[in-house]
Amino acid sequence: MDNSTAVAAHGRKTYQWAGAGDLNAFFGLMIDNIGVMILTTSLLVLGYGFPRDFVLTRMIPGTAVGVLVGDLIFTVAAFRLARRSGRADVTAMPLGLDTPSTFGSVILIIGPAFLAAKGRGLEATAAAEHAWFLGITMLLASGVFKLACAPFGGWVRRMVPRAGLLGSLAAIALVLISFLPLLDVAGHPVAGFASLIVVLATLTARWRLPGRFPGAVFAVALGCLVFYGMNLAGLGAGADGTAPSTLLRFALPFPMAAWWTWFATAWPEALGYLPVAIPLALATVVGGIDCTESAAAVGDEYSTGAIVAAEGFATLVAGGFGGVIQSTPYIGHPAYKAMGARAGYTLATALFVGAAGVFGYFDWIFFLIPKAVVFPILVFVGLEITAQSFHATPFRHYPAVAFACVPALAYLALITINQVLPEVGKPFDRLQPSTQHWIATATMLSGGFIVTSLLWGAALAHLIDGRVGSTVGALILAGVFSWFGVIHSPLPSGAIMSPARVVAELKTQGRTAATAGQTPYHWAASYGVMAVVVLILGALGEPPRPESAETPEGV
Known part of the structure; x- marks a missing residue:
């Protein structure tokens, strides 16, 4: 008896696609997405000096459309699953903007490309358009990569050790998603920490508010109340920026013709950013597989390939309309199901977020909601990703997850250096030799840190498991990447080129003394x-026993 016959035999139940639980779920999913859009805009406008209207009318609409399309697809998938299974309690998979790739795209791709274009003499709007087209390129590449991975979900999971992939995500989560937003929260500590404690209590510690009121909504509302109350009392710093000029506006760019003209000449530059974009896309692929499994664990059996393909399609659509941030299934399907959510919350999120970007009322959300009161949600996301990275990894691989975080710490140090040096008025060539060497080393450790984290974590995880061949393979791949500057590039720009060209460029920049002994030849x-040492160890040593790796000695 096939599934459809069994359902018919037991009688079908009418799908209750909307209910009271969808309201709480909608606020949670919607605020997550709006928070990421605020983060994207803040980083670009306040962090890099992008023209605000350019971001709001060119980048945000397409980004929001990606959420619209993805959540609509997931809504339809829930209806189809309910019809196929005959169940009335099917919960739609949640989809939204991917927070790790938001930081990765803005801080490692779009922002640096904008500053580099301005350094070449382009005025702000032209430089923003160049960086925008580069962001579109990376988003389209990510979408194509996800679609290509959709039929091979199981193979992807087997090839990429969780310690490597989740370790690189934990690095982004701690250094970028939690720490950098925390600076904005601490910038207005009274309102920011009022919101933060509610987020930690309701989302991290799982306290329930009366009437199951959404914790994220209460945190933002309380923070806004404190923030604007202090302003009225003359104790606050005032709102950031200027109010939008119009109540509503329509913006839905379709930049493909202009983008194609740009791409015909700029593709070599775009190629150099793929080592950042593809690992971020790979992370969402594996995340989508995990999210599908978590949904199956509570009774909602979605097709893994279809889920990954849907997020890939939504990412492609976003890029086609000028978006720069990829979409992904969100962790937490079981929590939404426990709320009583069905498909109404994804439908409402799709319409609200999509309309916010296209019709412009997101401009007012960005102006009225202080970053200090909404960024605590990002701090929670960073903590959750970090906790999940360890939870989903075998105990014996914990050191590999921690080891994968180290290159991101170098990137954090480099951010600090780049913030301080211009202010103290000391260019690189006027620093003490020891300081130059320290900065050069931090630059190389942080160069391509997402790929470095993945490879370091994977290599150590394989080594812990006694898998000599896999460890050597990861190390050789790291050597090849460092040879071409995909990782450990000694150039501040992180450009990918042959070692000979790198050495010549170092001479031109006067950095040969600082990078002595650390050229791409040395890193490779x-x-x-390391690979040779592991081979010798494999031939002469005794591999660890699984049980010895699970229980640390002396603890």
């Missing part, structure tokens, strides 16, 4: 030496 050789 270092990984080669």
Whole structure:
């Protein structure tokens, strides 16, 4: 008896696609997405100096459309599953903007490309358009990559150790998603920490508010009340920026013709950013597989390939309309199901977020809601990703997850250096030799840190498992990447090129003394030496026993 016959035999139930639980779920999913859109706009406008209207009318609409399309697809998928299974309690998969790739795209791709274009003499709007087209390119590449991965979900999970992939995500979560937004929260500590404690209590510690009121909504509302109350009392700093000029506006760019003209000449530059974009896309693919499994664990059996393909399609659509941030299934389907959510919350999120970007009322949300009161939600997301990274990893691989975080710490140090040096008025060539060497080393450790984290974590996880061949393979791949500057590039720009060109460029910039002994040749050789040592160890040593790796000695 097939599934449809069994359903018919037991009688079908009418799908209750909307209910009271959808309200709480909608606020949670919607605020997550709006928070990421605020983060994107803040980083670009306040962090890099992008023209605000350019971001709001060119980048945000397409980004919001990606959420619209993805959540509509997931809504339809819930209806189809309910019809196929005959169940009335099917919960739609949640989809939204991916927070790790938001930081990765803005801080490692779009922002640096904007500053580099301005350094070449382009005025702000032209530089913003160049960076925008580069962001579109990376988003389209991510969408194509996800669609290509959709039929091979199981293979992807087997090839990429969780310690490597989740370790790189934990690095982004701690350093970028939690720490950098926390600076904005601490910038207005009274309102920011009022919101933060509600977020930690309701979302992290799982306290329930009366009437199951959404914790994220209460946190933002309380923070806004404190923030504007202090302003009325003359104790606050006032709102950031200027109010939008219009109540509503329509903006839905379709930049493909202009983008194609740009891409015909700029593709070599775009190629250099793929080592950042593709690992971020890979993370969402594996995340989509995990989210599908978590949904199956509570009774909602979605097709893994279809879920990954849907997020890939939504990402492509976003890029086609000028978006720069990829969409992904969100962790937490079981929590939404426990709320009593069905498909109404994803439908409402799709319409609200999509309309906010296209019709412009997101401009007012960005102006009225202080970053200090909404960014605590990002702090929670960073903590949750970090906790999940360890929870979903075998105990014996915990050191690999921690090891994968180290390159991100170098990137954090580099951010601090780049913030301080211009202010103290000391260019690189006027610093003490020891300081130059320290900065050069931090630059190389942080270069391509997402890929470095993945490879370091994977190599150590394989080593812990006694898998010599896989460990050597990860180290050789790291050596090849360092040879071409995909990781550990000594150039501040992180450009990908041959070692000979890198050395020549270092001479031109006067950095040869600071990078002595740390050229791409040296980095590639270092990984080669590590691979040889592991091979010798595999031939002469005794691999660890699984039980010895699970229980640390002396604890």
